[in-house]
Amino acid sequence: MGWQTAAACRDTDPELFFPLTDDDTSLIAARHKMAVAPICGRCPVATDCLRWALDTGQEHGLWAATTPTDRRAIRRARSAGVPDPVADTDPMCPACSLLFPMPAVDGDLCARCTERREAA
Ligand code: SF4
DSSP states (O other): OGGGGGOTTTTSOGGGGSOSOOOTTSHHHHHHHHHHHHHHHTOTTHHHHHHHHHHTTOOSSOBTTBOHHHHHHHHHHHHTTOOOTTTOOSOBOTTTTTTSOOBOSTTSOOHHHHHHHHHO
C-alpha cells in the first residue's frame, strides 16, 4: 500500500482510528469520528484510503473518517448503481470529498472549503 506513506495519520496513535466499540451510534464512536475528521479531511490520500477500505471489506475502524456502517452504506449504494464518489473520475474537493462529497472548483477546493480557507 504505497499510499500509506503519504497518509496524514501516519504519526497519529492508531487507537484514535479504532474505537473500542463497533457500535457506530455510541458516544465513543462519535467522539473518535469527530477527532479523526479533521485529520482525514486534509489527508492527500483519503480517496485511496477509502477505496482500499471498501475494496478489502474492512469491518472495523475509521477509514477516511468513515465508520463500518458508513462503508456498508457506500457498498450498498454501489450495488444499487448509485454514483460512487470514490470511483467518480471528476475531481472532488480534496478537503471534504469524503465527508461531504462536493465537486472541486477548477481542480482545487470546493466552494465551501474555499470560503472556509478565505475566512481563516
Ligand atoms: S484518510 Fe484518514 S485514515 Fe485514511 S490514510 Fe488519510 S488520515 Fe489516515
